[in-house]
Amino acid sequence: xxxxxxxxxxxxTLAKNAVGYTRRDYEGKISTLCAGCGHDSISAAIVQxxxxxxxxxxxxxxxxxxxxxxxxxxxxxxxxxxxxxxHGRMPSVxxxxxxxxxxxxxxxxSGDGDSASIGIGQFVHAIRRGVNMVYIVExxxxxxxxKGQFSATADKGSKSKRGIANxxxxxxxIGLSMLLGATYVGRSFSGDKRQLVPLIKGAIEHRGAxxxxxxxxxxxxxxxxxxxxxYEYVRQHNEAVNRLDFVESREEIxxxxxxxxxxxxxxxxxxxxxxxxxxxxxDPTDRIKVMNYLQTAAxxxxxxxxxxxxxxxxxxxxxxxxxxxAPLNQLxxxxxxxxxxxxxxxxxxxx
Amino acid sequence: MSKLMNSIQAVNDFVVKFANVNGSGSASANExxxxxxxxxxxxxxxxxxxxxxxxxxxxxxxxxxxxxxxxGRRGGVDLMVAMNPQTWDNDLKEIEVGGYLFYDSxxxxxxxxxREDINVIGMPLTEICNTTYSDPRQRQLFKNIIYVGxxxxxxxxxxAEIEKLFSExxxxxxxxxxxxxxxxxxxRDYALQNLSCPLGIRIQRSNNVGNKIFIDGNSxxxxxxxxGGASVCAWYPITPSSSLAETFIKYCQKLRVDPATxxxxxxxxxGEDELASIGIAIGxxxxxxxxxxxxxxxxISLMQEFIGLAHxxxxxxxxxxxxxxxxxxxxxxxxxxxxxTACAYASHGDTKxxxxxxxxxxECFEFTAQAFDLAExxxxxxxxxxxxxxxMNTRLCEPFEWDDTREYxxxxxxxxxxxxxxxxxxxxxxxxxxxxxxxxxxxxxPTRGAYFTRGTTKDRYARYSExxxxxxxxxxxxxxxxxxxxxxxxxxxxxxxxxxARFGAIFYGSTSPSMxxxxxxxxxxxxxxxxxxxxxxPFQEEINDFVASHxxxxxxxxxxxxxxxxxxxxxxKLNPSRLLSILHYDGTPITAxxxxxxxxxHAAARTVVPLKRVS
Numbered sequence: 001x002x003x004x005x006x007x008x009x010x011x012x013t014l015a016k017n018a019v020g021y022t023r024r025d026y027e028g029k030i031s032t033l034c035a036g037c038g039h040d041s042i043s044a045a046i047v048q049x050x051x052x053x054x055x056x057x058x059x060x061x062x063x064x065x066x067x068x069x070x071x072x073x074x075x076x077x078x079x080x081x082x083x084x085x086x087h088g089r090m091p092s093v094x095x096x097x098x099x100x101x102x103x104x105x106x107x108x109x110s111g112d113g114d115s116a117s118i119g120i121g122q123f124v125h126a127i128r129r130g131v132n133m134v135y136i137v138e139x140x141x142x143x144x145x146x147k148g149q150f151s152a153t154a155d156k157g158s159k160s161k162r163g164i165a166n167x168x169x170x171x172x173x174i175g176l177s178m179l180l181g182a183t184y185v186g187r188s189f190s191g192d193k194r195q196l197v198p199l200i201k202g203a204i205e206h207r208g209a210x211x212x213x214x215x216x217x218x219x220x221x222x223x224x225x226x227x228x229x230x231y232e233y234v235r236q237h238n239e240a241v242n243r244l245d246f247v248e249s250r251e252e253i254x255x256x257x258x259x260x261x262x263x264x265x266x267x268x269x270x271x272x273x274x275x276x277x278x279x280x281x282x283d284p285t286d287r288i289k290v291m292n293y294l295q296t297a298a299x300x301x302x303x304x305x306x307x308x309x310x311x312x313x314x315x316x317x318x319x320x321x322x323x324x325x326a327p328l329n330q331l332x333x334x335x336x337x338x339x340x341x342x343x344x345x346x347x348x349x350x351x
Numbered sequence: 352m353s354k355l356m357n358s359i360q361a362v363n364d365f366v367v368k369f370a371n372v373n374g375s376g377s378a379s380a381n382e383x384x385x386x387x388x389x390x391x392x393x394x395x396x397x398x399x400x401x402x403x404x405x406x407x408x409x410x411x412x413x414x415x416x417x418x419x420x421x422x423g424r425r426g427g428v429d430l431m432v433a434m435n436p437q438t439w440d441n442d443l444k445e446i447e448v449g450g451y452l453f454y455d456s457x458x459x460x461x462x463x464x465x466r467e468d469i470n471v472i473g474m475p476l477t478e479i480c481n482t483t484y485s486d487p488r489q490r491q492l493f494k495n496i497i498y499v500g501x502x503x504x505x506x507x508x509x510x511a512e513i514e515k516l517f518s519e520x521x522x523x524x525x526x527x528x529x530x531x532x533x534x535x536x537x538x539r540d541y542a543l544q545n546l547s548c549p550l551g552i553r554i555q556r557s558n559n560v561g562n563k564i565f566i567d568g569n570s571x572x573x574x575x576x577x578x579g580g581a582s583v584c585a586w587y588p589i590t591p592s593s594s595l596a597e598t599f600i601k602y603c604q605k606l607r608v609d610p611a612t613x614x615x616x617x618x619x620x621x622g623e624d625e626l627a628s629i630g631i632a633i634g635x636x637x638x639x640x641x642x643x644x645x646x647x648x649x650x651i652s653l654m655q656e657f658i659g660l661a662h663x664x665x666x667x668x669x670x671x672x673x674x675x676x677x678x679x680x681x682x683x684x685x686x687x688x689x690x691x692t693a694c695a696y697a698s699h700g701d702t703k704x705x706x707x708x709x710x711x712x713x714e715c716f717e718f719t720a721q722a723f724d725l726a727e728x729x730x731x732x733x734x735x736x737x738x739x740x741x742x743m744n745t746r747l748c749e750p751f752e753w754d755d756t757r758e759y760x761x762x763x764x765x766x767x768x769x770x771x772x773x774x775x776x777x778x779x780x781x782x783x784x785x786x787x788x789x790x791x792x793x794x795x796x797p798t799r800g801a802y803f804t805r806g807t808t809k810d811r812y813a814r815y816s817e818x819x820x821x822x823x824x825x826x827x828x829x830x831x832x833x834x835x836x837x838x839x840x841x842x843x844x845x846x847x848x849x850x851x852a853r854f855g856a857i858f859y860g861s862t863s864p865s866m867x868x869x870x871x872x873x874x875x876x877x878x879x880x881x882x883x884x885x886x887x888x889p890f891q892e893e894i895n896d897f898v899a900s901h902x903x904x905x906x907x908x909x910x911x912x913x914x915x916x917x918x919x920x921x922x923x924k925l926n927p928s929r930l931l932s933i934l935h936y937d938g939t940p941i942t943a944x945x946x947x948x949x950x951x952x953h954a955a956a957r958t959v960v961p962l963k964r965v966s
Contacts, residue, residue: 073803081793086630091627092630094634095630096631099620321615322615329792336577336581337757338577340753343578
């Protein structure tokens with residue numbers, strides 16, 4: 001059996017969201033990843049975020065590269081089109097798909113090998129271009145599907161299951177995405193759903209390149225003592241700078257917060273991102289300070305999590321390209337073909 | 352100037368070659384020269400022979416003037432305009448006996464540097480420029496216009512035609528117009544007063560241009576992409592294809608901006624490399640937009656993995672390969688037909704791809720537009736195989752045509768209503784028996800029609816499968832689809848000989864103009880050859896029939912390894928012993944002279960001379 005279908009029977013009492021779907025409608029096939037894999041928690045968080053945001057599943061396109069993480073789009077949003085492309089090249093395929101139809105929500109799911117090793121070039125340029133997408137890296141520092149080789153995000157000194165230490169400098173996707181001009185940058189931990197779900201929701205609502213690095217321990221090959229991507233290590237070193245409470249524009253803000261605890265960031269569509277501060281002086285809209293903070297924390301061995309940076313005024317690739325409002329894939333012959341009269345004028349100019 | 356007894360005498364049938372230094376502004380002056388002859392109703396075919404360089408290296412511009420309309424490169428030079436001291440010796444060698452040399456005589460040259468069997472025409476161009484202009488930049492730029500002025504007198508070109516071209520080019524820029532006209536007249540007047548005009552070779556007004564247009568293949572293909580409905584283009588700069596994407600941008604800005612909103616009905620991305628470019632094109636094709644990339648050999652090499660994905664996941668995409676000399680970086684600024692097999696079987700595993708071979712800019716336009724229909728009908732990558740010779744040289748060709756009743760063929764796509772009505776959707780299910788399955792665009796229906804696209808093996812319902820039977824079923828369907836492609840791609844064109852012919856010849860792409868000329872020359876010599884121009888892969892039955900009716904068939908190609916011939920043997924199951932390869936691959940465009948010489952030799956070797964009794 002090479003895939004597992006899920007039974008379609010739904011319990012009648014399951015809660016429905018505003019568009020009439022139960023959470024089960026956002027699920028996919030049964031995962032074939034290892035029991036306890038962090039990636040499955042991330043899939044569950046994506047399901048939760050889409051259900052809570054009342055997104056119709058078929059309005060999402062989910063794209064991935066190759067690897068354990070890239071298999072996961074089969075395990076969530078079964079009513080969405082999915083595209084398991086080639087290793088390290090999801091960003092370009094997603095970019096093209098986004099150009100063809102700006103109305104769908106594009107979710108790119110990748111791994112640390114897929115994005116930081118083989119695919120670093122495409123990661124870099126998709127972020128630079130400001131493609132409107134949610135780009136999630138399920139980061140475990142290791143190649144799972146080929147059984148335990150280091151990836152480019154493995155920390156220096158971190159030990160493999162066989163006890164060999166990685167001596168290469170790790171590639172810091174968060175720091176890199178900041179340099180490249182990502183307009184929504186977050187880091188989380190697959191074991192912290194309370195933090196991850198709102199972070200994904202904020203990314204979905206953001207217009208521009210939203211990047212989330214999710215530390216997602218590999219139970220089979222990178223969850224041992226000496227690894228810096230194990231459950232235990234991440235729990236010990238996790239330093240959350242804020243808690244994100246996504247607030248939709250229509251909803252009244254009812255929660256009580258102590259003065260100075262909360263930052264509201266208004267988005268394009270009028271919706272708010274509400275952040276509860278955990279680090280006193282952390283301002284996620286000040287790009288230079290954020291970069292400085294992250295480097296300082298990294299030097300101290302902390303894994304900083306939360307919504308690390310947001311540019312609420314971000315614009316996306318379609319804005320830069322000045323494309324028409326209608327999706328390009330819906331333009332027909334009349335829209336696209338200039339016709340015989342125009343062609344005759346061109347002929348005349350070539351004589 | 353000393354007059355030779357055997358000077359070449361020709362009206363409207365000669366070759367002029369300009370030897371220049373790259374970056375000296377000669378290109379526009381030389382093109383002006385070519386266009387002025389066209390305006391006199393005489394066909395020309397210019398060719399740029401340029402280095403991979405921006406400034407300083409030698410560059411040539413060769414103009415063949417031919418009243419009959421032969422557009423191939425002829426070979427040999429009748430008039431050399433030698434403006435580059437670096438290449439002087441070799442340039443002189445190329446001149447035909449009795450031909451002409453035009454050079455800048457400002458600096459005296461020893462007699463030993465000239466040839467005695469050619470006519471030498473010196474004009475002190477630098478000296479004239481230095482006395483007339485003080486600005487060094489003007490001295491350089493107007494030198495080119497001054498020599499065009501002199502050539503107009505030497506070759507009897509009507510200066511009014513050149514001045515008219517200036518007024519079109521510098522519309523609204525009066526100062527530029529006047530200074531160019533002044534330089535032109537300066538050169539012309541000097542020649543009329545000091546040189547014996549016209550030469551033995553000259554232009555005579557004619558009426559052989561008709562309503563033909565003058566355009567390069569890259570521009571024509573770009574326009575074909577606009578007319579074919581491409582809305583997404585992703586590309587990476589590479590010679591000789593860069594101007595294709597750049598012209599696509601230009602045409603889109605002119606023809607595809609919504610007048611009401613000033614917004615673009617197109618999206619063009621200059622990718623970070625060729626991998627990203629094809630990836631973007633594939634993503635757009637998957638999502639229902641017509642998309643393409645333009646590249647050359649090294650780009651094709653980089654795109655291999657993605658091409659396999661588009662083939663196996665069945666995603667429409669168009670690739671325009673403007674071929675150059677390979678392998679590796681090869682000859683970036685020279686022409687070849689050497690990517691044929693690399694494209695036909697691109698990517699690992701068992702793959703075959705649809706190729707189209709346009710012969711000139713007109714077909715670049717038509718085939719590129721058609722490629723988008725084919726790609727969507729067949730849900731597969733389609734390659735338009737042009738080359739540097741077609742792509743980057745301005746060619747006189749038939750005007751573009753478009754039928755306004757033509758609708759794009761979007762292929763088999765299930766709509767919301769199809770899905771809603773309960774029609775069974777199996778993404779890789781061959782419901783019609785033609786190997787082509789229905790697809791859906793993402794976002795079509797809330798609960799039906801979604802599927803997972805992948806490069807891995809799958810069953811008919813797009814479910815991941817490692818079962819051998821599912822794999823074989825899918826691979827057999829892909830073969831059926833390739834058979835369907837045969838019925839859709841352009842058929843080969845027959846060029847019948849006027850008399851019964853023992854020999855056949857198969858050719859394709861940019862070989863066309865030289866081949867047509869060669870067929871005429873051969874016929875005059877009594878060697879009659881039927882020719883067939885292959886315009887696409889997969890090959891159709893017509894090719895088998897053609898080969899079957901000739902004892903010997905020449906296959907003319909511009910590569911070393913007889914790539915098309917080998918494919919004909921492998922795919923059309925032709926008998927290789929009857930196929931005789933004629934191969935030209937030094938990077939210059941194949942000439943009629945070369946084809947005539949090669950075919951004549953083969954013909955002589957295969958002409959049976961009756962045995963004579965020896966007494």
